[in-house]
Amino acid sequence: MPLEAESTVNLYDLTREELALLLAGWGFSEYHALRVWHYLYREHVRSIEDMTALRPDLRLRLQRDTAIGAPQETMETSSSDGLTRKYLLRLADREQIETVLMSFKGRATACVSTQVGCAMGCVFCATGRMGFTRHLFAGEIVAQVVHLARLQAEPDKDLRNIVLMGMGEPLHNYEAVMKALAILTDHHGLAMAPKHITVSTVGIVPGIRRLADEGRPYRLAVSLHGATDEERQALVPPARRWPLAELMDACRYYVAVLGRRIFFEWTLIAGENDTAEQAHALGRLLQDMEAHVNLIPLNPIGGYNGQPASFRDAKQFQAILAAYGLPSTVRQRRGIDIAAGCGQLKAEIRQV
Ligand code: SAH
Ligand code: SF4
Secondary structure (H helix, E strand, O other): OOOOOOOOEEHHHOOHHHHHHHHHHOOOOHHHHHHHHHHHHOOOOOOHHHOOOOOHHHHHHHHHHEEOOOOEEEEEEEOOOOOEEEEEEEOOOOOEEEEEEEEEOOEEEEEOOOEEEOOOOOOOOHHHHHOEEEEOOHHHHHHHHHHHHHHOOOHHHHEEEEEEOOOOOHHHHHHHHHHHHHHHHOOOOOOOOHHHEEEEEOOOHHHHHHHHHOOOOOEEEEEOOOOOHHHHHHHOHHHHOOOHHHHHHHHHHHHHHHOOOEEEEEEEEOOOOOOHHHHHHHHHHHOOOOEEEEEEEOOOOOOOOOOEOOHHHHHHHHHHHHHOOOOEEEOOOOOHHHOOOOOOOOOOOOOO
């Protein structure tokens, strides 16, 4: 049910502790809060009316003062192989976001948005080209995962991974993202495993340091795309604000503090950053770090003329990285035919 008034509490915006506090203020014990939590995250109910076994006075109070901020699905598209499904979701203020479900060998990954649009402006990214509209609230991030979980036959078994690689820059919306992840990993709810959650950033240096200082248990992916400042700045505008030396310092700090490796994303664009020279530069940059490189052949988007690297060049790139002791994966291209691949997400229909 869409939220009717701005002052209405969206239940998806609350941590379990906050829900318990709200209910305690109304005179209901923690036991009742846990039952509500189960309805939200184990049964994925869409409306408070469906919380049928609650005490009627609690249900009434919830109906009066809160709502379940489930977005409305306005479109579903399925890739030709049926393994990737993209959902266009309409939020309470009628803005739209996209969420993608990727299935592989009986397991599914949710690719979730963190903002409407993105302020970072990477030249090869469809979201970047649409500009920034607003941050998502924690509850709007949570709601995307619940939406997908509800569609799965065996939600708790199937939906195993979350990647914050949909629309937006997660570390530009730090507080809401961290709150959403706390809700999604709560043991009494969806109980997603932190190590199966990947936060992907364009390289916001203070955000990376904050993840380390706060001991956040998630996987970190840093989108690099260029191994010299000049080449990186041509693709990724925030690279002007945070030069590579500063970014690498923050990454090394993260690895040292958390003892966890970092995944580096590299979109391979033919003739642009897929050359042997670039591979050597990347090898030198990362050779003394705990790192894994994900190579993603460019997914085509309107308004940018670059082409994906050929399979041969991707393999050559990989072999050079291996010579520096750097493990890498060439990412499978998924959902290209429905524009659900990395960087292809943008709300196609706005203000429907
Ligand atoms: N803002 C974050 C997360 C969302 S983008 C980030 O930039 O990391 C998720 C990934 O898709 C990033 O690694 C991004 O560089 C990549 N990407 C963007 N556009 C792409 C495109 N057209 N083809 C392939 N990968 C792309
Ligand atoms: Fe934003 Fe990431 Fe796209 Fe860059 S690649 S514009 S940071 S969503």
